[in-house]
Amino acid sequence: MALPDPRLDSLLSGKGPKLEPLLRWLLEASPVASVDGEARRTSRLRRLQGALDERELAAVLAEEWNHASAIRLLAETGLPDRTSLLGEGFLRLVDRIIPRLDAEGDLYALLDRLDLDDADAVWIEGLPEDLRTAWASLVRPPTDIWVHAARLLAHRAAAVGLSRDLLSLDPAGSDADSPFFNLTRAVRERGERPQDPEARLAWEHCRAECARALDQAHDRIEEKGVSTDLVFRLELLQAQLERIAQLLAFVSGDGDGPAFTVELVRGSASQHGFMALLRTTVKRLARKVVEHTGETGEHYIARDRREWRLMGWSAAGGGVLTAGTALFKYGLSALPLAPLLLGLSLSFNYAASFCLMQLLGFSLASKQPAMTAAALARALEADEDQTREIDLVAAITRTQVIATLGNVFAAIPAALGISALWIWLSGHGPLNLDTALHSLHGNHPFHGWTLVFAAATGVLLWLSSLASGWAANWSAYRRLPEALAQSHRIRALLGADRATALGRFVHRHISGFVGYAVLGGLLVFVPMAFAFAGIHLEVRHVTLQSAALALASASLWAQGALPWADVLWGLLGVALIGAMNFAVSFALALWTALRARGLSGRASRHLWWNILRAFNRQPGRFLLPPATGATLESPHPGDPHA
Incomplete structure (x- = not known):
């Protein structure tokens, strides 16, 4: 049976629903202007949900979503791609001038192509509870994807945390005493055994030690001079540790889906902004x-x-x-x-x-x-x-x-x-x-x-x-x-x-x-x-x-x-x-x-x-x-x- 919305009917016909065209159709509607007290975009989302249920296409759309790679979406959205301020700044400048060709099945690239902004995040925050519940079960990645994303970030964070100039901030300590040596193992065990109390305690202890090491590093650069590259990596490490904790929370069933979705949307909106990168990193240098x-x-x-x-x-x-x-x-x-x-x-x-x-x-x-x-x-x-x-x-x-x-x-x-x-x-x-x-x-x-x-x-x-x-x-x-x-x-x-x-x-x-x-x-x-x-x-x-x-x-x-x-x-x-x-x-x-x-x-x-x-x-x-x-x-x- 044809749907009242010809455009939506066309998108759901043929070989089945395609993720990117449906999202673009949804985002065309204003997140602010309302009809009968509900935002136009929210009304479209509700119509899409009803059409998927009516044509029994929800499982097909969920399969396409889960078939796409979500590891990069979870591990990289909103975080810098490079571990140096100069490299990240150059990459962002190039991305603003020359488009990047990404894989079609990459959800990170899909979110990037949609050109989201803060208004989209605000709209997601205001979604009614019934729509949140319905779509959460549809787009939630499998558990192993969360684990893989957390382990990927753990390896990257350990590499940054064990760099020579960060280790040299603690001249009295041994390199082998760095908590970043244990980070990848703690994350792997926590991901593989999410209900094991020992794995949970080991992860929490490792995270606390890494956070303490970062605090000590910040204190030491307050006492001496500051390098923009060093500050950039400290901020990157802090963000990576926070993201790992969020990912592992979803593995154990404690994650806040709507809040994390909003964070990803905001991260996607800001991750190519050169001035925002410069402003947040240079502030500490300017202070010194x-x-x-x-x-x-x-x-x-x-x-x-x-x-x-x-x-x-x-x-x-x-x-x-x-x-x-x-x-x-x-x-x-x-x-x-x-x-x-x-x-x-x-x-x-x-x-x-x-x-x-x-x-x-x-x-x-x-x-x-x-x-x-x-x-x-x-x-x-x-x-x-x-x-x-x-x-x-x-x-x-x-x-x-x-x-x-x-x-x-x-x-x-x-x-x-x-x-x-x-x-x-x-x-x-x-x-x-x-x-x-x-x-x-x-x-x-x-x-x-x-x-x-x-x-x-x-x-x-x-x-x-x-x-x-x-x-x-x-x-x-x-x-x-x-x-x-x-x-x-x-x-x-x-x-x-x-x-x-x-x-x-x-x-x-x-x-x-x-x-x-x-x-x-x-x-x-x-x-x-x-x-x-x-x-x-x-x-x-x-x-x-x-x-x-x-x-x-x-x-x-x-x-x-x-x-x-x-x-x-x-x-x-x-x-x-x-x-x-x-x-x-x-x-x-x-x-x-x-x-x-x-x-x-x-x-x-x-x-x-x-x-x-x-x-x-x-x-x-x-x-x-x-x-x-x-x-x-x-x-x-x-x-x-x-």
Whole structure:
């Protein structure tokens, strides 16, 4: 007898029902839009169930379902195919561009071809109980399929768990003590004897030991640096152990069919998403990067009046050094060099100057905000009461104010002194007329894109702070200082004491050196890259611009062509450039730190609102030196910079 639905009648006629066409017919109906209070897709599923019963085709459809391979569906859906982040990411990118030809009888491939999404999972969750019961008996795989899937996953998990870098996370333990040695046997015995209490206890003990090993591994990578590939495999292992437990629960008759079906659908929907993979894996790495950045940034916060004065003197030294850096920049730019050689020369000029600044204990304005934001995020996570966090922001801001003033008030006199010496020796200024006028007008805050360029420079400062944190994380992960101190070649070349001193030196300076080297490259090559694309971009850093303003003004004065009004506008521009450098770099760094620590957007907005209110009530608290005797207390006893 023909069915009321011609399409369904056609699908059930002929050689019998075919699984994929029936599923596609079912999924064409909306899971949300309803008829008579029931979703259209649910109504279709009910009609399909009735038609199968009427034509006695339920057993035929169940046989086709069971004939298809479900092992991969149960063992791989929602889990990565590769054991490395790079390999899995590349595979997902390729799958999004080039379709993959899978076997027709593979249920994993079938689910993949259906292009399911989260709405399909929500629909399954809301199915009436009568339909759940009817279809559960129809599509439930045989017991041996569950066992095979669990054993397949156990072998894969054991291989990952016994990899060398995971075993090395427990240097005190023996490789043979790893619980992953026993995982495959425990899973096999549990699958073969699901009702045996000893097999159940052996599996539960092995699973608990594997979970404990993973927890210890997570704790150890929290103490040291993190590798994205290592984090990826730890997350993969945890997911594999959870899936094995689910599969063995079905073997013993304790599985939750509807919940597991929903999990498979959601896993199928998300398993080709590259950004989701990157987001979940990189989060822990980002946290360690900002933590290492914060450890450096703690030392850029003046907590009392003495530290505030020391920061001022440190910044003054940085300003004097930057005056020479600016002069060398103009000298290199005047040479007839190819663009690549010019870019490398300018980058080396910046990087060498900044690294020398670190070795001498000097400070560069606007570098600190990006470093100190991680310290603020750590304090915010530790304490819901934001009173101390506002005090910390006030300390960061007034430290930045004195750092900027120290840089500028030292860079300008130093640049003027260099110019005076140059004029005395040569009779003319260090810059020609065109270069001096361009530099002077480049500081005008409202002519051109000066403030936009300053904001872009703030982004570069933020990127350099991430590079600093990454370098510190990489050094900790590779145990670089210890490796250098114990290297036989270095000890033979330098001696044991000097090798140890080299390790301490690298530990103390690698973060700053990498950050400053990256900053030097960004300040030069980012504008060059934009120019290659036809976009004009210049960098505007407060200290470099103050030195450039002084050099340009002195050169124009020597030629009798100094426009004093432009000089005054340039001084205002320097102040606004400093404010823009600070605001952008600090805001981006704080945003990164908050996201890496999983703090909500609401907490971030609440913090910003409280900061603005506090600044409106007491602006001097954020701009002026701390009161005599006032100290910002550390939340960590014994740590003056926490």
